[in-house]
Amino acid sequence: MHIEEESLAEAGERRIDWALRSMPVLRAVGERFGRARPLDGLRIAACLHVTAETAVLVGALKAGGAEISLAASNPLSTQDDVAAALRAYGVSVHARAGVDRETYYRHIHRALDTGPELVVDDGCDLVNTLHTERLDMLDGVTGGCEETTTGIIRLRQMAAEQALRFPMVAVNDTRTKRMFDNRYGTGQSTLDGIVRATNMLLAGRTVVVAGFGYCGRGVAERARGQGARVIVTEIDPVKALDASLHGYDVRPMSEAARVGDLFVTVTGNRDVVRGEHLAEMKDGAILANAGHFDVEIDVRALEALAEDVNLGVRPHTDEYVLPGGRRLLLLAEGRLVNLTAAEGHPAAVMDMSFSAQALAVAWLAEERSRLAPGVYDVPGEIDTEVARLKLGAAGIGIDELTAEQADYLHSWRVGS
Structure with missing residues (x-):
């Protein structure tokens, strides 16, 4: 052992x-x-x-x-x-x-x-x-x-x-x-990790959430609940439409990269934030990953762009200095921010x-x-x-079907 x-x-x-x-x-x-x-x-x-x-x-x-x-x-x-x-x-x-x-x-x-x-x-x-x-x-x-x-x-x-x-x-x-863990758990614990690592105020900030599955939905809801303006990026038309109907600003990452203060990847895929996106981000933008593997943010591209790296400017926060003095902050080395910078x-x-x-x-x-x-x-x-x-x-009670209700649900003969 x-x-x-x-x-x-x-x-x-x-x-x-x-x-x-x-x-x-x-x-x-x-x-x-x-x-x-x-x-x-x-x-x-x-x-x-x-x-x-x-x-x-x-x-x-x-x-x-x-x-x-x-x-x-x-x-x-x-x-x-x-x-x-x-x-x-x-x-x-x-x-x-x-x-x-x-x-x-x-x-x-x-x-x-x-x-x-x-x-x-x-x-x-x-x-x-x-x-x-x-x-x-x-x-x-x-x-x-x-x-x-x-x-x-x-x-x-x-x-x-x-x-x-x-x-x-x-x-x-x-x-x-999907309901309790992915949505409510990921939503709360991701923001918990980000705030612990940065001590940032979310209210008034622009938060870009990449992915509007169950986990991304939870992150977007919690960020909006903290007063953030939320942009959602998606590749799935149905999920993008769902995000739009929930009132979120839906854009491609190429556009969101220019305006975001905080970027959270929650997709399960790789290279969601790539070199061309990093090159567009504003000074002080924060990068966090809430997907399982450390491949959603292209950390190698970030390293290649940087002229200098200041590790550990805060616990679980590394600063990458790009040409012209722009600084991008990477949380938890691009790994799961909720389990690295917080307790999951x-x-x-x-x-x-x-x-x-x-x-x-x-x-x-x-x-x-x-x-x-x-x-x-x-x-x-x-x-x-x-x-x-x-x-x-939790001491919560719910109703049970009556015999008539159960029979109705299992019968095709009874109409209106």
């Missing part, structure tokens, strides 16, 4: 205990797993952000009987104290904050060395490594779950090319995750996402022998159960 300091375990336990206070649904799932043991004896390799909320998920899977080996899905998001606490709990952890690319992938290989039967991924790096470098392990893997949009994009392409060798469940695509989604958000993840793992453990390789949606009853448990924990 490769972690920073075992002595940090006590601090990690406090952080995990704090997260637990806001995760009643996952606590309930863990208690259920402890009684039913749906994962008894299963070896699971996971590649996730090593945070307090992830530790609660790992605890639920362990309660279900699983043996967990965990690597980090982003080297800048790892909370070293949480990694130490997980190791003290008996979890095989391979994660340390700030490691280089080579060490990051070495950690993934170490997680795979356990010979997993199931995998849990966030971004598809673990699954990709299995299919490209660890072919010796493929036959033993019978299924897995993917947590994020970027990973599912990669998995669907693998499935289309018939390269995917086992069934993967698209946890990101549940209604609860609030625990109350991850409560729903990780509950769906845990229940999907249990479903997959039971159904995997009947599933062909491919990408599968989470069963609707799991999504509904997570929402029901969250409402119950």
Whole structure:
């Protein structure tokens, strides 16, 4: 196992205990797993952000009987104290904050060395490594779950090319995750990271949000709620129209680049902010990425344009000085700003996402022998159960269908 300091375990336990206070649904799932043991004896390799909320998920899977080996899905998001606490709990952890690319992938290989039967991924790096470098392990893997949009994009392409060798469940695509995690979680935590890194006032600023999917919608809503003028850039005509009908100024990036004060990429694609855009930006413009990988902002183009670089002008803020003295500020090295400059989604958000993840793992453990390789949606009853448990924990009641209403919805014979 490769972690920073075992002595940090006590601090990690406090952080995990704090997260637990806001995760009643996952606590309930863990208690259920402890009684039913749906994962008894299963070896699971996971590649996730090593945070307090992830530790609660790992605890639920362990309660279900699983043996967990965990690597980090982003080297800048790892909370070293949480990694130490997980190791003290008996979890095989391979994660340390700030490691280089080579060490990051070495950690993934170490997680795979356990010979997993199931995998849990966030971004598809673990699954990709299995299919490209660890072919010796493929036959033993019978299924897995993917947590994020970027990973599912990669998995669907693998499935289309018939390269995917086992069934993967698209946890990101549940209604609860898209609504609660992607929209509200990403919206709040992205602005949290930006404000922590810069201490900027958003009111009155022009914020350019690249991408109007569920995550981009959340960032745009929260920025507007803080008093910012919001410009949305898109490649999808339907999403662009949706943004326009929500009252946002929709423009191509070539135009937005000239007027933006803050740029936030949330697309899942690469080179969204390119050299020609950087060349047009005003002095002091801030660049932040809320997509999974550090490819949405072309950092190499930024480095090539710069005459000087001042690293760490603030924590997680680097200043690039361009010809003529213009300065562009890059946050979190172009990596996930919400998990690098802040703590990621609030625990109350991850409560729903990780509950769906845990229940999907249990479903997959039971159904995997009947599933062909491919990408599968989470069963609707799991999504509904997570929402029901969250409402119950919040003390919120809802109506139920009467017998007559249920019959009406299932009959085609009754008209107006």
